[in-house]
Amino acid sequence: MTEVQFILKSYSKTKESGQVTWESPSNIALVKYWGKKKGQIPENTSISFTLSNCKTITTVSFEPKSTNGFEFEVYLDGEKKEDFKPKIETFFKRIEGYVPFLKDFKFKIETKNTFPHSSGIASSASGMSALALCLMSIEQLVSQVEMTDSYFNQKASFLARLGSGSACRSIEGNLVVWGNHHAIPKSSDLFGIKYPLEVHKVFHNYQDTILLVDQGQKQVSSTIGHNLMHGHPFAQDRFKQANANIEKLIPVLSSGDLETFIELMESEALSLHAMMMTSLPYFILMKPHTLAIINKIWAFRKQTGLPVGFTLDAGANVHVLYPEKEKNKILEFIQNELVAFCENEQYICDQIGFGANQIQ
Numbered sequence: 001m002t003e004v005q006f007i008l009k010s011y012s013k014t015k016e017s018g019q020v021t022w023e024s025p026s027n028i029a030l031v032k033y034w035g036k037k038k039g040q041i042p043e044n045t046s047i048s049f050t051l052s053n054c055k056t057i058t059t060v061s062f063e064p065k066s067t068n069g070f071e072f073e074v075y076l077d078g079e080k081k082e083d084f085k086p087k088i089e090t091f092f093k094r095i096e097g098y099v100p101f102l103k104d105f106k107f108k109i110e111t112k113n114t115f116p117h118s119s120g121i122a123s124s125a126s127g128m129s130a131l132a133l134c135l136m137s138i139e140q141l142v143s144q145v146e147m148t149d150s151y152f153n154q155k156a157s158f159l160a161r162l163g164s165g166s167a168c169r170s171i172e173g174n175l176v177v178w179g180n181h182h183a184i185p186k187s188s189d190l191f192g193i194k195y196p197l198e199v200h201k202v203f204h205n206y207q208d209t210i211l212l213v214d215q216g217q218k219q220v221s222s223t224i225g226h227n228l229m230h231g232h233p234f235a236q237d238r239f240k241q242a243n244a245n246i247e248k249l250i251p252v253l254s255s256g257d258l259e260t261f262i263e264l265m266e267s268e269a270l271s272l273h274a275m276m277m278t279s280l281p282y283f284i285l286m287k288p289h290t291l292a293i294i295n296k297i298w299a300f301r302k303q304t305g306l307p308v309g310f311t312l313d314a315g316a317n318v319h320v321l322y323p324e325k326e327k328n329k330i331l332e333f334i335q336n337e338l339v340a341f342c343e344n345e346q347y348i349c350d351q352i353g354f355g356a357n358q359i360q
């Protein structure tokens, strides 16, 4: 499938107003996307667990207008957010060719997150995917062409990718792959697909407890972060490593080999951070408490043999991942030994989820 298939060719210049609402989850990458080519094309394939509780709920109201240009207002938790507008304007410019009705309507975008806005959890994946889904519902209303669910989801993921790369992995669940990979049938650089190969039942209800180590502003925006991979001395090897890790993960996901799963996941997290430490300019996004938590997890795993591991995003928070059947013992460990390292003792209990839902 190429970009051309996502261009909406005919639609009715309807005079109707309306409103749509979607909730869309965040996701946590097991093999990380870090580095992109022009047009939001990833340098390597990534794979993520879709989450369940951490989500964005977005309502888009629209009414016809006859003026030129984009017209929209954005609200977070009922409060007007002028500072969100430039990012959405850029998004609209990027996707206008595929959803040409954007300039025919005035939009009111009302959004809220189920997790604290300042928690340091990336809201761009859930936020951009929720907005893309709302726009697809509007496309469905104004277009005269029948649309299959699969096309709807693919185009929503395609649009979300143009807002924030990792957002394309938030439309469906429970494991999503983005980026063309020879070992994964139908994988694409243009949108995320549901992981099509066998997944062992241990992963069906995998848990993710997110330890909020640093709830401040992100030190490095992901746009800057991705750009630091251009001319990075280890970039090409990193892209090869990630693609090789995808291949190594395939038998692990089907067999439920948790030891290798944890090894791959933790190595990916540390490789991502190693890339940032070796960029110019360089960054250390982990905090002393991030390291303290990692060491505690390693010691606990060694001592108990329980399959608990971690991953990190481009920040200091720690995602602790483990199978549901070990939930009681691991939550007890988290409460007794890890929560003390969280800012204001805050953490979020989440688990693997099944993708976005239309509310209205």
Ligand code: PMV
Pocket: 028, 029, 031, 032, 033, 034, 046, 122, 124, 164, 165, 166, 167, 222, 223, 226, 272, 313, 314
């Ligand atoms: O979607 P972006 O551009 O914010 O990039 C996200 C990158 C990581 O979260 C660090 C990794 C990933 O694959 O989600």
